[in-house]
Amino acid sequence: MISDLNLLATFAKVAEAGSFTAAAAALNSSKSAVSRQISTLEESLGVRLLNRTTRKLSLTQAGAAMLVRCQRIVAEAQEAELAAMHQEEAVSGILRVSAPMSFGISQLGRVMPDFISAYPNLTVQLELDDRQVDLVAEGYDVGLRISAMPDSSLIARRLTLIHSLLVGSPDYFDRVGRPQHPRDVKRLNCIRYSLALRQNTWVFRKNGEKPFRVTVDGSVISNNGEASVAMACGGVGVAYLPDFIVAEEIRKGRLEVVLSDWDETVLTCHALYPSRQHVPTKVRVFVDYLAKVFSAEKADWRLS
Structure with missing residues (x-):
């Protein structure tokens, strides 16, 4: 059984081109490599496919019969490849x-x-x-x-x-005061995210200064951002949350950003x-x- 479709394709190309040299040029290969592939195919089939002389190549009777089948097999393989590529391009x-x-x-x-x-x-x-x-x-x-x-x-x-933003409701900050420095966050009720790598440590950065790490505490630990936003809007405490989840509430005035001059970890x-x-x-x-x-x-x- 022939397991390599390339051998059949090479044989078909040699038969169509009439020489190893022309077939090698068409296949972007070498004459010796093409010759070896034909020999391998003949050994696999146990039959001679080509008559070789110094002047030309010709098909044997078995080779002529094989060529018809090879051309059909190669054409069907090419059609299958194109169909697969078309299906891929169709994005399905x-x-x-x-x-x-x-x-x-x-x-x-x-x-x-x-x-x-x-x-x-x-x-x-x-x-x-x-x-x-x-x-x-x-x-x-x-x-x-x-x-x-x-x-x-x-x-x-x-x-x-x-970007992460430190936010809380205006009412909450009116009650407890607005932090002026990250160290002030320690006295606030911090709504923490349970899946964070370091849920009890919030990091703040400012140009030209070392990162300022604050160990935080609070009455709420949540594994869901929306829940944290809702509790911050409700005046429970402050939350350190991604901008994409708090932007709308900030625009509505339900949340206020503090320590905005500190550039958090991006x-x-x-x-x-x-x-x-x-x-x-x-x-x-x-x-x-x-x-x-x-x-x-x-x-x-x-x-x-």
């Missing part, structure tokens, strides 16, 4: 996406309708979870991550920058996907779309 199937809960609810869901309308043959399976999902093990095509450094084992495409939102030679079209067009709508200039949650 299922696209599995993992994203953080708050970002998925407040931002990703907002921009998905236009993408879905553009690719009606694609089904998007969007999973929102704040845990550290193993994209490869769990079979995701794309994962969105907000962090300082992306997973180095995956391909990372930077989408946008995320995180990056990346689109991650498994490292592979060929990136599926559905992944490429999705990541390109996100890079466009979440660019620093166009992200509509920006406050300035």
